[in-house]
Amino acid sequence: MARGILTRFLTRIYFEDEASNAHDPVLALVPEERRGTLMARRTGQGRYRFDLVMQGAGETVFFDV
Secondary structure (H helix, E strand, O other), X not given: OEOOEOOOOOOOOEEOOOHHHHHOHHHHOOOHHXXXXXXXXXXXXXXXXXXXXXXXXXXXXXXXX
């Protein structure tokens, strides 16, 4: 929940270098050009970065449940 937003946001995080992404059934539902919004990017030394974008250009894919 976020201030002023009365709904939950649900998403998933994938690691960009995970081979199983190619066969993930949920990721396959997302248009290819938007899949990057769900990817955690390696920043080095075993760390990843994932930016959650709430709206606008590059908005993270959210799922309805």
